[in-house]
Structure formats: C-alpha cells, structure tokens
Amino acid sequence: MKLGLIGNGAIARYVMGALEDTGHEIGSLLLRPERVAELAAEGSSIPSMVSSVSAIPSDLDLIVECAGHQALRQYGAEILRRGLNLVTVSIGALADRDLEDELTRAAQDGGARLLLASGAIGALDALRSAKVGDLARVRYVGRKPPHGWLGSPAESHLDLNNIGPEAQTHYAGSARRAALEYPKNANVSAAVALAGLGFDQTEVELIADPSISENIHEIHAEGEFGAFSFRISGRALSDNPRSSALAAMSVVSRVAQEAQPIRF
Template identity: 55%
Template sequence: MNIALIGNGAIAKYIVNALTGTRIRITALLVRPERAAAWDGTGPRLISTTAELPEDTQLVVDCAGHSALRAFGPAILSGGRDLITVSIGALADAMLLAELTAAGQAGGARLHLASGAIGGLDVLRAARAGQLRHVHYTGRKPPKGWAGSPAEKVLDLPALKSGSAVHFEGTARQAALAYPKNANVAAAVALAGLGLDDTRVTLIADADATGNTHQIEAQGDFGELSLTLTGHTLPDTPRTSALAAMSVLCAIQDRRATIHF
C-alpha cells in the first residue's frame, strides 16, 4: 500500500520510522512550501500541494493538526483518496465538518478518525446503539502542559506549585474550539458517544500530576464506564502523546489487515 503523510513533525517521523522496511510505502510528505523547497532529495519526497500527490498514493494520513486538515482535507477527499486524521477537534467547526462530508461524498472517499490519546471509544460507540445518557470527559495535565492555551487567561500557571485548579467546564464543542491543541481527546470522546454538544468536559491544571491523564465517565443502558488513562509522551517530543502516534500507525495498519477490530 502507498500512502502520503501531511506534516513532518513528531507523529509523522514516528510513522516513517515505524513503517521503514514494511510493505507500506510512503510516497510523499505534504508540508509547507518553504519546507518543500528545502527538500534535499533524501527520504520521502516533500510536496506543498495536493496536486503534487503521486498518482499511486492510495491513502493520505494527517499528522499535522487542525490547520492542515482545513487546508488539505477537502481536496484529498474530493479527489477520491481516503484520509486518516488525529485532528478530531477540528470537526467541532460545523462548516468544516460539512465541507469534509460533502467532499467525501463527491469523491467517494472516507475520513477515518484515529482514536488519538484515549481508549474506550469502542465502548461509547457500542453504547450509543442503546440509550447513552451521560458522558463526562476530564483532562488533567501539569500546568506547563496548558502553556499557550486559554488556561493562561484563567490561571497563573507558573504560580501553581501544588494542588489543582479547573480552568474550563463546558461542552466538548466549546473545549475543542477554544483549545485546538489540547482538546482532540474531548472531541474524540464526544463523537464516539453523545456528540459535541451533549458531552461534558472539565479541564484541570494539576501541579502534582506526573503526566497527562484522561478520564471518561459514562452511564447508559449498557451499564457504567469509568476509564482513567495516564499517557506517556514520545521520548524526544514532550508535547506529543505516544498513544496518539501509535493510534495513527494502528489505523494505517488496519487498512491492510484481513481481520481487525
């Protein structure tokens, strides 16, 4: 299978390394024009437009975030290629969701959502076939994990030396739109279960936290779910979830698998 990646950051590099020597070939990396212009001819080809995608590319994988999904997603789908993304929070933008949906229908292609830095989404997807009544996601990170986010307007993050403080409570849609770099998990939980407007979200800065902790609580006809996951980051990239990168790799590998979940 031949695939192309959007981005050349931590997740893309993880995927390139993991697929080296396998039967999955990376045909190109779709990056910003200045990066494509600096390509030295080694490694996967660097390109800056979807028109440059090699014809034998069967699948495109977004590893670059919300802006990349907005910039390239519609053209990829309308061109008939399936797309995998971990930028699930971008779908909180109703106009972008409608554009991606229309593009996929026009091109006969599908947008696949990688599970990202969380688990348990299979439970929520199954539970919504019955009556799913309550889903609450709580994201807890050390204060520095919220640097550059709206949490800085609510809390004095550097001054939080012990204990924890809530800096956001609202819906998953509100969280995903306000925290585009931090709330992909909240959006994934929402889209797997009750939806963006009926899933409650709490975001916490915790000075005693040793990692990024994600918690899901859900109730419905299926019973009750309580899941807590504390994730590691990629060794060389402390802001990137290792599980998010692994989930993208798993989604790619599933495309070749005869039997898969």
C-alpha cells in the same frame, strides 16, 4: 500499502518510521513549500515531496495527516474530492460545523472516506457500542501538570507558574466549546464526543494538577448498558514533550487496520 503523509513533525516522523518498519512504503510527503526545499537540500529519500494536493501522485493507497488542525482545514476537502481516503488525528477540528460539513460533502463527492485515528485516548469502542442503547451521560476529564497548559486559555483563568498544591479546574463546559477554545488540546475531547453523545452533549472538565507529571485522560459514561470509567496516564514522544506517544501510535494502528483482511 503505498502511503502519502502530511507533515514532518514529531508525530509524522514516528508514524513514518513505524509504517516503514512494518513494510509500508511512504510514496509522497505533502509539506509547506519552504519545508519541501529544506528537506530536498538535506537529501531526503522520499521520492515525491509536494506542496499542493494536485501534485500528490495518483498511485497512493491512503493519505495520512499528521500536521494538525490547519492542515486538515487546508488540504482535507481537496484530498477527499480526489477520491483518496484520508486518515487524520486532528479530530478536534471537526468541532467547526462548517468544516465538518465541507469534509462530509467532499468525501461523498469523491467516493472517499475520512478515517479518524483515536488519538491519545482509549475505550472509544465501548463508548460507540453504548451509544446504540440509551447513552445518558458522558464526561471527559483532562488533567495536565500546570506547565502543560501554558499557551492555552488556562493562562487567563489561573496563574500556572504559581498555582499552589491543589488541582484547579480552568474549564467546564461542552466538548464543542472546549475544542474551539483549546484547539491544541482538543483532539481527545473531540474523539470522546464523536464516539458518544456528540460535541454539544459531552461534558468536559480541564484541570491543572501540580501533583502529576504526565497527562491523564478520563472517560466516565452512564446509560442503558450500565456504567464505566476509563483512565489513562499518557507519555509524550521522546523527541517532543508536547506530542502524545499514544496519539502517534493510534495513527499507525489506524493505517494498519486498512491493510488487514480481518479487522476490528
């Protein structure tokens, strides 16, 4: 496929390399104007670097957003209205009801789809299946080393630099409030919410744990189907310790699905 990419950070660079390695073509980059100028000066090989949705070439098969919540807010609706399908990993932005409504209307108006990459979590297929029956309870637990919560509201609840030996919870509440209050950490809890009971019924607990060195994500679900628990210990991308490797991989996987005649 011929793809457009939004962003040029660690996840975007990983996605670009992986997609090109599997035979896809990056036909356009959508970036801030100053970043377009910087890459042009560096001699980028991307044939089309643009700073507005209107300038995106019309021959692209798919747009892939790798630039965060603000990029989805800024560009998402206009891309969908143009009739271009859009893959995003910024699922947490959909906790904003107004944005979700705007993107839904834009997709309907343009005859396009907003495709959600699963991000840094798994087991969402089981959760979606369980939702068909009576899904009674879904709880997401996110654990990070204390330094992983720096720059988040956790700083107002805990002394992250002197937390002591015990793990401490700094948030317990709904997935919607978690996504709105912790936007830099929102995508996993939002993915769990959208696959299962929704933003308001999904329980979230966020924990600073000095005994771990990697980010740990857990899903616990109960319902008519029975019960399951899922746990993943995630590593970061090698060139950015704040970017999940699995989140980047999930974007590549989501794009690959669109190119397959047989797919999950």
